[in-house]
Amino acid sequence: GLPARVRIYEVGARDGLQNEKRTVPAEIKAEFIRRLAAAGLTTIEATSFVHPKWVPQLADAEQLFPMVVDLPGVALPVLVPNQRGLDRALALGADRIAVFASATESFAKANLNRTLDESLAVFEPVVRQAKDRDVHVRGYVSMCFGDPWEGPVPLHQVARVCKALRDMGCDELSLGDTIGVATPGHVLELLNLLNEEGVPTNMLGVHFHDTYGQALANTYAALEHGVTTVDSSAGGLGGCPYAKSATGNLATEDLVWMLHGLGIQTGVDLGRLTATSVWMAAHLDRPSPSRTVRALSHK
Numbered sequence: 001g002l003p004a005r006v007r008i009y010e011v012g013a014r015d016g017l018q019n020e021k022r023t024v025p026a027e028i029k030a031e032f033i034r035r036l037a038a039a040g041l042t043t044i045e046a047t048s049f050v051h052p053k054w055v056p057q058l059a060d061a062e063q064l065f066p067m068v069v070d071l072p073g074v075a076l077p078v079l080v081p082n083q084r085g086l087d088r089a090l091a092l093g094a095d096r097i098a099v100f101a102s103a104t105e106s107f108a109k110a111n112l113n114r115t116l117d118e119s120l121a122v123f124e125p126v127v128r129q130a131k132d133r134d135v136h137v138r139g140y141v142s143m144c145f146g147d148p149w150e151g152p153v154p155l156h157q158v159a160r161v162c163k164a165l166r167d168m169g170c171d172e173l174s175l176g177d178t179i180g181v182a183t184p185g186h187v188l189e190l191l192n193l194l195n196e197e198g199v200p201t202n203m204l205g206v207h208f209h210d211t212y213g214q215a216l217a218n219t220y221a222a223l224e225h226g227v228t229t230v231d232s233s234a235g236g237l238g239g240c241p242y243a244k245s246a247t248g249n250l251a252t253e254d255l256v257w258m259l260h261g262l263g264i265q266t267g268v269d270l271g272r273l274t275a276t277s278v279w280m281a282a283h284l285d286r287p288s289p290s291r292t293v294r295a296l297s298h299k
């Protein structure tokens with residue numbers, strides 16, 4: 001059956017903005033995060049402490065994070081790729097981090113400049129130090145369903161990385177469909193295999209990109225399986241319309257429309273959220289790709 005409540009893990013300020021062509025000033029990012037919180041989102045991924053040359057859109061993490069760190073009642077996880085990233089995040093008082101692994105060698109190389117096993121070896125002491133300080137740790141696994149270089153990804157390969165992150169001490173995992181190729185049956189196969197391999201559903205979140213228009217169908221399948229954490233980005237931010245491998249996340253508004261229609265609580269005020277995405281679209285100088293944002297803002 002379906003859950004009574006879903007925890008929306010909002011990634012627009014990080015996954016969204018990291019992929020937008022236009023770089024947004026820190027003040028606007030902070031205002032975006034404040035507006036997301038005012039719309040009722042309680043988990044808002046704020047930024048990444050990665051190398052500024054790799055992700056110039058988030059090079060202002062030191063400036064931004066202190067501007068939002070005191071938002072009451074809001075968890076503000078940040079991405080951390082290695083020891084340097086952890087040190088930067090802890091220095092600013094972050095109490096939630098996310099490490100990000102890949103189910104494939106090709107993306108580990110492209111995203112972290114390491115082999116898959118090298119990247120896991122980098123994460124191990126990072127996760128240990130975080131847990132020693134009671135910092136909450138999410139472990140992302142990218143390319144769980146398909147990879148732009150390798151094609152379809154064997155399920156056991158995903159399970160291996162999930163188990164490694166669980167064994168390191170990650171509190172939760174997020175299953176990333178980075179290029180948006182998954183379909184609902186595939187999602188259920190992966191969730192079933194993970195359960196068989198001892199990875200419980202209650203530590204799993206789903207992270208769908210909407211490249212092929214499957215993100216909501218995939219979410220529904222995951223909810224029926226028992227997943228209650230869903231990643232999405234306000235307005236469907238992110239992605240370049242020309243690169244198949246970099247399409248935007250599932251839009252939070254589309255997700256909320258479906259969940260509320262199903263009678264599932266989210267705590268989100270859809271009107272305020274839509275207004276926030278319309279406001280951000282003006283700063284990015286492009287309309288939101290979210291169908292729900294378009295429908296609600298043209299009334």
Ligand code: HMG
Binds near residue numbers: 079085178
């Ligand atoms: P590297 O070049 O191999 O780094 O990059 P290195 O360890 O060889 O160090 C080189 C230099 O970088 C050194 O400086 C380090 O100090 C510095 P130097 O001594 O030469 O002056 N450095 C750093 N500086 C600032 N912050 C740091 C840091 N680390 C090293 N954290 C590295 C390796 C991991 C740093 C690089 O590959 C990187 O930053 N990658 C980040 C990529 C990224 O952010 N990708 C997007 C997030 S993942 C995602 O979006 C997927 C997700 O949404 C789920 C899904 O959809 O699948 C989560």
Ligand code: MG
Binds near residue numbers: 015178249
């Ligand atoms: Mg993503």
